[in-house]
Amino acid sequence: MKYAEFEDFSMEGIYKYLERCFSDFKQRGFVVGYDTRGQVTSNCSSKKLAKLTAAVLLAKDVPVYLFSTYVPTPFVPYAVQQLKAVAGVMITASHNRKEDNGYKVYWENGAQITAPHDKEILKCIEECVEPWNGSWNENLVDTSPLRRDPLEKICDSYMEDLKKICFHRELNAKTSLKFVHTSFHGVGHDYVQLAFKAFGFKPPIPVPEQKDPDPDFSTVKCPNPEEGESVLELSLKLAENENARVVVATDPDADRLAVAELQENGRWKVFTGNELAALFGWWMFFCWRENSSKDADVKNVYMLATTVSSKILKAIALKEGFHFEETLPGFKWIGSRVKDLLDNGKEVLFSFEESIGFLCGTSVLDKDGVSAAVVTAEMASYLETKNLTLAQKLIEIYELYGYHISKTSYFLCYDPPTIKRIFEKLRNFDAPKSYPKACGPFNILHIRDVTTGYDSSQLNNKSVLPASKNSQMITFTFQNGCVATLRTSGTEPKIKYYAEMCAPPGQSDKTFLEEQLQKLIEALVENFLEPSKNGLIWRSV
Incomplete structure (x- = not known):
């Protein structure tokens, strides 16, 4: 079976399940986003698959919020919540090899689907053995009045919500630090630039060879920033030439973040996901404490991590008095639990998984490399005023809370x-x-x-x-x-x-x-x- 055919049957199955779950499905609609994979030559490009996805739903008179251009994965769960849609799909294979493609499904709560929805959707997909009439009609994307483009609204709203986790905008505008950003040939460049602007920073310096979308990932063997120095080579060279001390790298769909910092010995330190989590955890709690009213209850505050991730947040929580919780591996579990906590009046400052997936705040209920990149820049700029590097602060955190x-x-x-x-x-x-x-x-x-x-x-x-x-x-x-x-x-x-x-x-x-x-x-x-x-x-x- 061709991938496009599989996509068609998948969406028919998803439609059947959503129709069963939501009586107002055809009023609330569905969100579709896509990344930059296979845009030029592949018959299974993310854009084509997104159009096929939209066509299946439009043929059944479902309103579809289809982004008019590529977006970061976090924009889809964010849009699902903002637009009050019943669900959403992001066409992406993230940092996988260039031949791959796939999709992520989000529920109405803005988190990735978990049981029982995942199993029930699979059952519905298996029941779909024939394409529906009109479900291959990509022209519906251009002609149907039910197709809407949420790009401008969602992008503006997302950047405005980012300011909720910006605590030093004036300092950001004056910092002497320079930052290099690589988007690994993916979607991240435009959106990270906008995020830095929202925080008051000068634009980060982009890696020119990796700034624009390239589905072949031509400058790296593997488009995964978690691989470290071997795939950050162009970023680190540019940073040295530009006298920039900090490099931030988003993966191709911009939901994960790697960070490197130049040390006094002239070597680069590429932080692990667990090390970055220690820094983010300290920073988000420090900023909460500095900006909270006197009657704010620390026992109403939570941080989360997957169970295979570092226990550093647990150590910080024990000393500082807030709550720490673990979930099963996978950000779908974090997103669902964060939503539960928010619905019960709790405040969640930070969540993470060790494979460089971070969520600062709760505007998005999935890992978000765009917001994590700009939070890193603000944290580094603040520490610069204290004559500290990120690496030095990490040591302080471990000495205070335990290595x-x-x-x-x-x-x-x-x-x-x-x-x-x-x-x-x-x-x-x-x-x-x-x-x-x-x-x-x-x-x-x-x-x-x-x-x-x-x-x-x-x-x-x-x-x-x-x-x-x-x-x-x-x-x-x-x-x-x-x-x-x-x-x-x-x-x-x-x-x-x-x-x-x-x-x-x-x-x-x-x-x-x-x-x-x-x-x-x-x-x-x-x-x-x-x-x-x-x-x-x-x-x-």
Whole structure:
């Protein structure tokens, strides 16, 4: 089946489900956005697929808010809420290889769909075996009075809402710092420029070779800023030539952000997602405290992270008195939980996932690289007035709240039965239904198995996080303060591990902590994964 045909059947299935869920579907409408993939030569370009998506709905007399040009992924969930649409779709494959394409579905709350909607939509898609009359008529996009372009309204409103998380506009206008931005051949350039303007900054310096859309991603082997210095080469060279100390990089659909900073030794530090989260968490709470009224209740404040991400926000929350919550991996869980908290009168300052996905504030209920880029610039500009770099402030944060040193990597495994056998052995380690009590020389304090819903740290042994039977994920909390998770990827033949040494405040021997973490990872791999026995192929991250 051609991708365009699959897209057609997908939207027919989505239409059937939305019609069932919303009696006012044909009054409220549907949002469609797209990125810059395959714009010139591909028959499956994001723009073409967006038109096909719109055509299916327009043929059924549904109002469609179809953006007239490419937009960042965060604009779609933002538009769904602003326009009170029942749902929305963003055509994108984010930072995946150039041959890929796909789409993300958002519910009326502005968050990505979760159960039961995802499974019910799939059922409806499987029931669609014939294209409807008119559903291939792309001309409807140009002729139907039900097609609307929300670009100007949404862009203006988004930039205005950005100001809610801008706390030093006058300082921003006067800062001596220069910033370089790369959009990795994607959608980010125009929107990051506008965001810097909204915060009062001079425009960031764009990387000319990567500024304009290029579906071939011609200057990078992989359009993923999470890969670090190897893909930031052009950005770092430009920054050195322009005497700019900070580089911000948005991925092709501008929902994720990487940051690099020039250090005194002349080397560049590319921050991990967990390190950036420590900085964002400190900054958003610092600004909340500085700008809140005296009667503001810190116990009404929340921050969130996915369970495989750093526990640094938990450490900050324990010391400062606000709430911290974990969700299952994936920003769809964060977005839904943030909406629940907001509906119950709570205030959410910051949320993140370790794979450089950040949400500052709550105007968008998904990760947002555009807002994160300009918040980074404001934070760096403020710290400059205190004679501090981002890297120096990060050390201060760790010294105050405890060092959190993490490492993530994965093994490839192309044999699903082997993956199942590895995890079943952990559930029946020394005896049936018995988890390991130690990993080499490291004693285990608690075990949480999200796949089965087990958590030994709870009185009833039931996980607070919802069970997720379709994927494998077990988390080990060790007596020495380390937390390690083994999980499978939902889209790739991988077993991933996430390990973090969480030290209490005052324990500042970073070298010792790093050595302990490395030893524990080695024990974890040798005792629990047994790569040579199971034919696993290690990949460094």
